[in-house]
Amino acid sequence: xxxxxxxxxxxxxxxxxxxxxxxxxxxxxxxxxxxxxxxxxxxxxxxxxxxxxxxxxxxxxxxxxxxxxxxxxxxxxxxxxxxxxxxxxxxxxxxxxxxxxxxxxxxxxxxxxxxxxxxxxxxxxxxxxxxxxxxxxxxxxxxxxxxxxxxxxxxxxxxxxxxxxxxxxxxxxxxxxxxxxxxxxxxxxxxxx
Amino acid sequence: xxxxxxxxxxxxxxxxxxxxxxxxxxxxxxxxxxxxxxxxxxxxxxxxxxxxxxxxxxxxxxxxxx
Numbered sequence: 001x002x003x004x005x006x007x008x009x010x011x012x013x014x015x016x017x018x019x020x021x022x023x024x025x026x027x028x029x030x031x032x033x034x035x036x037x038x039x040x041x042x043x044x045x046x047x048x049x050x051x052x053x054x055x056x057x058x059x060x061x062x063x064x065x066x067x068x069x070x071x072x073x074x075x076x077x078x079x080x081x082x083x084x085x086x087x088x089x090x091x092x093x094x095x096x097x098x099x100x101x102x103x104x105x106x107x108x109x110x111x112x113x114x115x116x117x118x119x120x121x122x123x124x125x126x127x128x129x130x131x132x133x134x135x136x137x138x139x140x141x142x143x144x145x146x147x148x149x150x151x152x153x154x155x156x157x158x159x160x161x162x163x164x165x166x167x168x169x170x171x172x173x174x175x176x177x178x179x180x181x182x183x184x185x186x187x188x189x190x191x192x193x
Numbered sequence: 194x195x196x197x198x199x200x201x202x203x204x205x206x207x208x209x210x211x212x213x214x215x216x217x218x219x220x221x222x223x224x225x226x227x228x229x230x231x232x233x234x235x236x237x238x239x240x241x242x243x244x245x246x247x248x249x250x251x252x253x254x255x256x257x258x259x
Binding site (some may be wrong): 100111121130 | 198199202205206210228229233235239240241245
């Protein structure tokens with residue numbers, strides 16, 4: 001009797017958190033809802049396999065993650081031709097990076113100091129700003145960043161999921177981090193330090 | 194000598210895999226003389242902590258343990 005039984009209500013409580021997580025991955029709100037729904041159903045069906053050792057939310061996220069990957073995969077297949085479009089979008093991205101640095105590789109605008117940034121981690125409004133900044137990333141860049149930093153996947157797994165080379169991955173992550181830094185600077189630290 | 198752009202690239206990479214010792218030393222040398230990149234490194238660490246603590250993040254604050 002070490003296993004405690006999971007109840008539907010207990011699982012449903014996590015819906016809002018799961019939805020926020022899904023919305024970071026999928027721009028399409030309806031698709032995000034679908035993925036969460038599928039994950040909740042799968043969680044209920046698999047309730048017996050929840051061993052209570054990991055936190056419930058962690059377990060639910062791991063189920064949701066698989067559903068999200070399925071959705072992203074499906075989305076890509078449906079838009080096989082959209083890859084050309086993505087390439088242009090990502091090409092404009094390199095323009096963004098080039099504007100951040102002088103031609104000799106020095107910062108065009110050196111990163112300013114953030115005072116006591118960790119205090120922000122205790123504030124709900126900070127996470128709203130963070131979320132907006134992640135959503136502002138170009139799609140593939142956001143996918144890679146979210147899978148890595150929020151989903152906790154390893155770089156190799158992400159390359160496989162997104163079907164990109166390791167060097168593509170480094171470029172996407174470099175851009176994601178530079179962009180987020182700049183966005184957080186503007187949206188949060190400019191007015192909070 | 195690494196530029197700030199190169200350094201930012203390697204610093205980002207170091208968050209995903211271990212750099213070679215050559216790369217590590219090059220980054221360290223650059224950081225010795227560049228305050229802007231030192232701030233960049235600190236801010237990258239911060240972004241990682243923020244993402245891990247984001248609700249639902251891998252290191253997530255456990256909201257469901259009641």
